[in-house]
Amino acid sequence: MWQTLTRVALAGFLSFATILPAFAEGTVARAQFTTDVIDREPIDNIGSMVKVEYGEIQRVYFFTDLRDMSGSQVVHRWKLDGEEQANVDFDIGGDRWRVWSSKRLMPGFDGKWSVDVVQDGNVVATYSFDYVDEG
Numbered sequence: 001m002w003q004t005l006t007r008v009a010l011a012g013f014l015s016f017a018t019i020l021p022a023f024a025e026g027t028v029a030r031a032q033f034t035t036d037v038i039d040r041e042p043i044d045n046i047g048s049m050v051k052v053e054y055g056e057i058q059r060v061y062f063f064t065d066l067r068d069m070s071g072s073q074v075v076h077r078w079k080l081d082g083e084e085q086a087n088v089d090f091d092i093g094g095d096r097w098r099v100w101s102s103k104r105l106m107p108g109f110d111g112k113w114s115v116d117v118v119q120d121g122n123v124v125a126t127y128s129f130d131y132v133d134e135g
Contacts, residue, residue, distance in 0.1 A: 026069035028117055028125045029096075034061045037100045052133040054107050062115045062127070063100040069119055070094050076101040077116040077123075080109065105131055 033050075034042035042063040050060060062076055069092045078086040078101070088101035103113070114128035 026072065026119055026124065027067045028064055029067045030063070030065035031117065031125065031127050032063055033127070033129050034063055034100075035059075037061050037063055040098045042100075046129065048128070049130045049132055050105070052105075052107050052110050052131060056107075058105045059102050060105055060113075060129075061100050061102045063098070064117055066092060066097045066099065066117075068095055069097065072120050074099065075116075075118040077118055078103050079114045079116070081111040082114075107133070 032042055032045045034044050034046060036043045042061065046060065050058065062078075064074075064076070066074060072092045074090045074092055076088045076090075076099075077084060078088075086101075086103060090097075090099045092099075101115075105113075110131045110133040112128055112130055114126055116123045117125040117127075
């Protein structure tokens, strides 16, 4: 009886231990919102607030420098006030992989924007900015 119980407990622990590294692997080395990406690098950091410009459409880019995620699928999940707006998928082909996605922001899209970095179905990081109407 004890041998069977010990085997079941050990098998459960080993299966958990083999799953655990998949969650622990990979990091977001850098992430930022920017007005453009040139030569695989963001040109600026727009910070945590973007002002609504009436009559203008603003494109905001989200740049990530991913490490040790080779072979994974990563998604940039764009949300406005917690509601999903868009998903952009990337297949990661190396130990260091820089990817970016963008969203066109128009007047009326004001609120808290966030982007979840999702690796193989698990949210590994979230970044946000406020799109503010000061008028």
